[in-house]
Amino acid sequence: MIKTEDERDGSIFEMSSGRLFSVTSGCIIGPLLIAMKSIPIILSCDDRYAVLLGTCLCSLFENKKGDYSIDIYIIDSGLSDRSKERLHVLEKRYGFSIQYVTPNEEYFGKVPIHKLAGHYRLPIQNYHRLALGQILPLTCRKAINLDVDTVVRGDIAEFYNLDLQGKTMGVVADPDPDYKMNHLRALAQAVGVTPPPTSTFYFNSGIMLVDVERWRNLAVQDQALDIITAHPNKLSYHDQDALNIVLWGDCLELPPRYNLITDIADKLGVPDPLIVHYSGGGKPWYFFSAMPFHADYLRYVKMTPWKGERYRKFMDVYFARKYGIYPIVWRIWVAFKKIRLFVRTGIMYLRGGVR
Numbered sequence: 001m002i003k004t005e006d007e008r009d010g011s012i013f014e015m016s017s018g019r020l021f022s023v024t025s026g027c028i029i030g031p032l033l034i035a036m037k038s039i040p041i042i043l044s045c046d047d048r049y050a051v052l053l054g055t056c057l058c059s060l061f062e063n064k065k066g067d068y069s070i071d072i073y074i075i076d077s078g079l080s081d082r083s084k085e086r087l088h089v090l091e092k093r094y095g096f097s098i099q100y101v102t103p104n105e106e107y108f109g110k111v112p113i114h115k116l117a118g119h120y121r122l123p124i125q126n127y128h129r130l131a132l133g134q135i136l137p138l139t140c141r142k143a144i145n146l147d148v149d150t151v152v153r154g155d156i157a158e159f160y161n162l163d164l165q166g167k168t169m170g171v172v173a174d175p176d177p178d179y180k181m182n183h184l185r186a187l188a189q190a191v192g193v194t195p196p197p198t199s200t201f202y203f204n205s206g207i208m209l210v211d212v213e214r215w216r217n218l219a220v221q222d223q224a225l226d227i228i229t230a231h232p233n234k235l236s237y238h239d240q241d242a243l244n245i246v247l248w249g250d251c252l253e254l255p256p257r258y259n260l261i262t263d264i265a266d267k268l269g270v271p272d273p274l275i276v277h278y279s280g281g282g283k284p285w286y287f288f289s290a291m292p293f294h295a296d297y298l299r300y301v302k303m304t305p306w307k308g309e310r311y312r313k314f315m316d317v318y319f320a321r322k323y324g325i326y327p328i329v330w331r332i333w334v335a336f337k338k339i340r341l342f343v344r345t346g347i348m349y350l351r352g353g354v355r
Contacts, residue, residue: 044128045076071096103131130220133220167252170252198249204279206259224239258274278291
């Protein structure tokens with residue numbers, strides 16, 4: 001299953017930089033040199049989540065301290081020109097430059113995405129992080145992957161400077177460890193992988209501190225994609241499942257401070273997380289919200305060109321539960337959305353639009 005460095009497909013991504021958005025041909029070509037004091041960060045986004053991307057970047061640079069630079073690589077899954085112009089406002093404000101990377105969707109069309117009613121149940125950009133070894137320049141030895149639905153509340157250098165202790169990645173355990181470990185063991189058996197002898201954990205792949213050199217040497221991208229394409233119906237969490245299989249026992253477990261998922265934030269009781277991850281209970285763009293750390297989202301989104309679009313939906317589940325709306329009204333609302341989704345899916349099926 002393991003492939004050598006020379007066997008990697010160089011056509012997965014094409015890169016453009018600055019505001020030109022012109023695409024170069026051939027393999028991934030990053031900067032020939034990367035600054036000694038720089039932190040490479042990869043994010044993937046389409047236009048639906050551009051407001052979250054802008055908010056994440058704003059929080060990242062507002063809390064940057066010290067004499068170092070941040071190199072931003074954005075895997076462009078359909079950002080509009082208007083969104084890129086807004087991101088350029090942040091580039092000028094904070095003095096950084098974005099490198100846009102365009103994925104080859106023909107290649108990624110091989111992976112399962114389960115498209116329903118015109119929307120991805122699993123965003124295809126989740127798979128793009130697998131090719132971080134190709135995106136980053138060969139001189140890069142360490143990098144951070146960030147989901148865009150995050151807010152960085154402190155200096156990201158603290159996270160970047162963590163000692164990986166010889167492991168390929170530093171990650172935070174999934175909030176439902178028992179269920180996910182049972183899932184991982186069953187998955188390993190289904191795909192024919194022998195679990196490591198020592199106990200380990202199932203991690204969330206939204207925020208990863210990566211030893212890029214080890215990632216490349218172990219051909220993590222190829223191993224993960226091999227599993228995904230060979231067993232598409234066995235992977236419940238797709239790229240995350242595949243990474244947990246490939247890197248089983250080769251990840252350093254980090255405290256929840258470095259990836260505090262809002263859905264379980266109250267249970268964990270982490271008072272001052274470095275990175276808040278708005279995952280599991282909806283995104284932070286609800287008008288009526290009792291989501292943990294929702295104020296952090298509002299603080300930073302108001303600093304972006306998207307400040308007038310910070311609200312996109314009416315009420316989140318946290319608010320509904322807190323004020324007793326959840327038992328009756330919320331279930332009616334959820335039932336209505338399911339019926340609407342069923343009708344839309346049926347219409348698309350009749351038109352031949354579901355794959």
